[in-house]
Amino acid sequence: MQTVWELFEPFFGETPSYSSVRLWVYRVGLYLWQRTPPRHDDWIFLLDHVAEPASGKCLLIVGVRRSALRVGNYQLTHQDVTLLYAEIMTSSNGVAIHEILDDVSAVTGVPVQIVSDHGSDVLKGERLFQAEQPDVVLTWDITHRLARLWLATIRGDERWASFQEQCGQTRTKTERGPLRFLAPPSQSDATRCEHFDRLTLWGADLLAYQDRGNFSPVNPRHVWDAAAEYELRHLPAELAARLQPLRDRSFADQTKFAEAVGEAVGAEQAEHVSAIVRAADQGRREFRERFGWVESFRADLREVYVPLVRLGYLAEEQVKAEGLHGASARRWLAAVSGNWLRHPRARQFTVELLRYLRAEGGDRRPEEALLGTSDVLESLFGKYKQFSERGPLRELGATLLMLPLTTVKLTTDLVRDALEAMRLKTFEPLRRLTFGISSLARRRLAFSVPDDTKHS
Secondary structure, three states: OHHHHHHHOOOOOOOOOHHHHHHHHHHHHHHHHHOOOOOOOOEEEEEEEEEEOOOEEEEEEEEEEHHHOEOOEOOOOHHHOEEEEEEEEOOOOHHHHHHHHHHHHHHHOOOOEEEEOOOHHHHHHHHHHHHHOOOOEEEEOHHHHHHHHHHHHHOOOHHHHHHHHHHHHHHHHHOOOOOHHHOOOOOOOOOOOOOHHHHHHHHHHHHHHHHHOOOOOOOOOEEEOHHHHHHOOOOOHHHHHHOHHHEOOEEOOHHHHHHHHHHHHOHHHHHHHHHHHHHHEHHHHHHHHHHHHHHHHHHHHHHHHHHHHHHHHHHHHHHHHHOEOOOHHHHHHHHOOHHHHOOHHHHHHHHHHHHHHHHHHOOOOHHHOEOOOOHHHHHHHHHHHHHHOOOOOOOOOHHHHHHHHOOOOOOHHHHHHHHHHOOHHHHHHHHHHHHOOOHHHHHHHHHOOOHHHOOO
């Protein structure tokens, strides 16, 4: 809102309404959506779908010029890419993707590379296109490739299935209470690797938190009660008797309780104080009640799952920094820690990842590296979802017009040109032709009460 007002301030003396600003934004977005992209001979296409279950998919193709890639940092920002094509599709298949690539290339020029998630429909369309344009390189986005490799590695793994299930149950029990800051990640949204990396790192972090032994954020109070006595039932009878004056008394924190224990047991029994404090720690007890099950997966996490994630993240970081080239596999392997390769599954994962890096990197020199990630497209979809989730009905509609705005630097001249080209009499027919009538508009029409029946 602030950015919009700064652009319009030279023309207006007061703050416009929200609906006016939204209409201006949509008009500028549709102008960019309809604008013919420039023609170059070094485009790199990035394409993927954003989907809403009730209204189909939107195919988005953005482009970045190979000459614009920055050596040493192949991660793109929104304004590094140009919107080349967007279309809402009720269904998508390889033939349709092929036809779209042909049409876009006729306008922009044949791309030198296409980066995608290699979904079945997209890959088929890309291969049909490549058959006509054999110089085009098809690249499997590193993040999606990792997801496939991780899923293949844990497929049929009963230990992982059990860990994942217990993560879900624990989140249900803790996400709304005082322990929510330790809750496992949500698994409600579908992801490319079924949250393998997120859940794995959560488990490792939780065990590291447990090992540090500071449970005061969970509950700082300490109580010498029956449960604490039972845990330390091996204590000498004389020592247990000295602790009786503290029985069922609640202390605000560890320091106060430790001082009271020290006075009760005396200097000659000081070696037992730490164990007594630990047994009386209410935070530790509550932590164990909800998260103690993770301990049984410590070996799996340390020996299998965490190394798989570390291996993948290392490859992903490298490819996003320097692209894909002939030395990618060798450089990645040189940076791998030997400790990560102790388990057979980690070694097999390494073989598959090396195969991917060699195949995608080919024999190109580092300075001729290919783009290896479509993260910028995923980020654009994430931006769109921030807007769409605010709407009363989730559907592919005019909110998509926010996407092209994120790929340009908004200037007063651009806004003026867009609003002059997309006057209201032009904008509304084009919007309906592109997106149809929204579900919200249809609902309002269906539920509206005719004037002659309002007071009957």
